[in-house]
Amino acid sequence: xxxxxxxxxxxxxxxxxxxxxxxxxxxxxxxxxxxxxxxxxxxxxxxxxxxxxxxxxxxxxxxxxxxxxxxxxxxxxxxxxxxxxxx
Amino acid sequence: xxxxxxxxxxxxxxxxxxxxxxxxxxxxxxxxxxxxxxxxxxxxxxxxxxxxxxxxxxxxxxxxxxxxxxxxxxxxxxxxxxxxxxxxxxxxxxxxxxxxxxxxxxx
Numbered sequence: 001x002x003x004x005x006x007x008x009x010x011x012x013x014x015x016x017x018x019x020x021x022x023x024x025x026x027x028x029x030x031x032x033x034x035x036x037x038x039x040x041x042x043x044x045x046x047x048x049x050x051x052x053x054x055x056x057x058x059x060x061x062x063x064x065x066x067x068x069x070x071x072x073x074x075x076x077x078x079x080x081x082x083x084x085x086x087x
Numbered sequence: 088x089x090x091x092x093x094x095x096x097x098x099x100x101x102x103x104x105x106x107x108x109x110x111x112x113x114x115x116x117x118x119x120x121x122x123x124x125x126x127x128x129x130x131x132x133x134x135x136x137x138x139x140x141x142x143x144x145x146x147x148x149x150x151x152x153x154x155x156x157x158x159x160x161x162x163x164x165x166x167x168x169x170x171x172x173x174x175x176x177x178x179x180x181x182x183x184x185x186x187x188x189x190x191x192x193x194x
Contacts, residue, residue, distance in 0.1 A: 001143065004095050008102055008136070015109045022112050022121075030118045030173035037165055038112060038125045041158070042105065045136045048151065052140050060150045064157060071161040078172035084179075 005053045012046050029081045033074060040070030094142035101135020104128050118173060126166030133158055 016039055023035035044063040051059035080086050111124025137155045141148040 001091055001095065004098060008098050011102055012105065015105055018109050018113050026118075028118050028173060029176065030169050031121060033169050033172075034118075034122050034125050034166070035112060037169070038108065038129055041125075041129045041133055041162070044154070044158070045101070045105070045133050048136055048140050048154070051147070052143055055144075057144075057147055057150070060147060060154060064150075064154050067154065067157055067161065071165055074165045075168055078168045082172035082175035082179075 002053065005049055009046065009049050009053065012042055012049070016042055033077055033081075037070060037074050040066060044070075090142050094139045097135050097139030097142060101132045101137075101139060103132075104135060105132035108132060119170060122166055122170055126162060130158060130162045 019035045019039045019042070023032045023039070026032040026035060044066045047059050047063035047066065051057060051063075076086050105128075108124050108128035111128060112121050115121045115124055134155055137151045141151045
């Protein structure tokens with residue numbers, strides 16, 4: 001099971017690289033924003049796998065914090081590109 | 088034993104859907120299509136990972152279900168607000184392309 005978890009972990013780290021490419025090259029701002037949002041989702045899944053691999057249950061709450069901060073950041077940047085200001 | 092096998096299958100299921108989501112991010116032609124790929128497929132992939140983890144360590148199941156519920160609520164909202172922001176930016180800059188006239192493509 002540790003081998004499978006390690007394979008899943010390495011694959012998810014490798015999956016972040018194409019998302020970073022899209023965030024770098026994306027033609028529109030929405031492309032960059034959704035690529036960064038997908039990186040945050042991958043990072044939350046990565047934290048769950050790390051919690052199982054190291055048997056540290058506290059890392060699941062790190063995943064919850066990453067999800068909350070990513071959602072707030074996505075909403076703020078999206079309102080910024082829509083209206084020119086956050087509030 | 089059977090729980091471990093089921094958990095491994097759920098991990099592979101979730102990993103498959105995450106790979107499909109990232110391939111969609113790279114290969115789909117349009118910003119709204121890419122939003123479709125990332126918003127739906129990645130949520131299913133995360134759920135596969137979460138259910139696999141819950142089957143492997145049953146005492147972590149409540150936290151993992153809470154995390155899944157949180158992502159189930161916020162991932163469609165984030166996709167929707169990215170699409171709305173992109174459309175408002177296009178209208179503000181006056182660059183109405185043909186791809187912006189498919190309002191259902193971005194969830």
